[in-house]
Amino acid sequence: MVDVSQHDLVPEHTVLEEDVLADVLAEYDIDRTDLPKIKRNDPALPDEAEIGDVIKIVRDSRTTDQAIVYRLVVE
Numbered sequence: 001m002v003d004v005s006q007h008d009l010v011p012e013h014t015v016l017e018e019d020v021l022a023d024v025l026a027e028y029d030i031d032r033t034d035l036p037k038i039k040r041n042d043p044a045l046p047d048e049a050e051i052g053d054v055i056k057i058v059r060d061s062r063t064t065d066q067a068i069v070y071r072l073v074v075e
Helices: 018-028
Strands: 014-015 038-039 054-060 066-074
Touching: none
Parallel strands: 038 066
Antiparallel strands: 014 054, 054 066
8 A cells, every 4th residue: 555645745744742733823813723624534644643633744835935824623
């Protein structure tokens, strides 16, 4: 079986720690539930991701070196 999360075209996905998450939410003045969602069964998610976690996704970008987005894991 192929591990999709290790493919070159899949951006880096990491689970945010609660203290880092608090800083991100404060910076954008939003609640956790205001974030875009990602399903728990998405093959790109790390194995340790659980429902309610926030995932940091780092993508390559043409205009900026990297684009960072955040997603809330849902069922």
